[in-house]
Amino acid sequence: MPASLIPDEIFDCYRQITPEYLKSRNITLLLSDLDFTLAAKKTRRPDQSLREWIAALRRSEIDFMIVSNNRSGSRVTEFCADLGVPYEGRAGKPSPKGLRRAMARAGVDCAHTAMLGDKLLTDVLAARRAGVLSLMVEPAGGAVTAWQRVLHAMQAPFKAACRRRSGENH
Structure with a gap:
C-alpha cells in the first residue's frame, strides 16, 4: 500500500494542537x-508548558501516549x-507496529487516533x-546538526504541499 509523505496538518509547535481541534x-x-x-533531544524533564498541555488533553478526555524509537529507554x-x-x-x-501496539494498549482504533511528530520519514510515514x-x-x-539541517530541508517540499492543500498556515 503506497503511503504519502505529506502530513495531514502542520503546526509550528505542539501547543497549537488544542483539545478542541482534536475533538x-x-x-x-x-x-x-x-x-x-x-522537547529538544537532550531535554531530561518536561517543562511547565508541556505539563499544562497534557493536563488540558486529559480534561478533555483525550488519551496521550509517547511513541518513541529511542533505543535507550532511560531518558x-x-x-x-x-x-x-x-x-x-x-x-x-516508520513501521506502523509501534503505533498499532499503542492503539491496542489504549483500546482505540485508527479512526480515532492521531500521530504527532517532526519527521516525515519516521513519524508521518508511520502514521500514514x-x-x-x-x-x-x-x-x-x-x-542542530548538519544532518538535521539536510533532513529538514528535504522535508520542505512535502510540508509546502500540505500547506497548499490545507490552504492555511498554522
Whole structure:
C-alpha cells in the first residue's frame, strides 16, 4: 500500500494542537514522538508548558501516549514518568507496529487516533501506514546538526504541499 509523505496538518509547535481541534477530528488518542516534537533531544524533564498541555488533553478526555524509537529507554522512561503518561518504546517507526501496539494498549482504533511528530520519514510515514491522522510540528530546538539541517530541508517540499492543500498556515 503506497503511503504519502505529506502530513495531514502542520503546526509550528505542539501547543497549537488544542483539545478542541482534536475533538473536531474525532480524535480520542494522541500518540506523539518525543525528541524534537515535544522537547529538544537532550531535554531530561518536561517543562511547565508541556505539563499544562497534557493536563488540558486529559480534561478533555483525550488519551496521550509517547511513541518513541529511542533505543535507550532511560531518558524516555524518566520523561514519561515525570509527565505521568505511558509510552511505547522501540517503536520502529516508520513501521506502523509501534503505533498499532499503542492503539491496542489504549483500546482505540485508527479512526480515532492521531500521530504527532517532526519527521516525515519516521513519524508521518508511520502514521500514514497505520491509517491514523498525521500531525507534524517544526522541530523543537531547531535543526542542530548538519544532518538535521539536510533532513529538514528535504522535508520542505512535502510540508509546502500540505500547506497548499490545507490552504492555511498554522
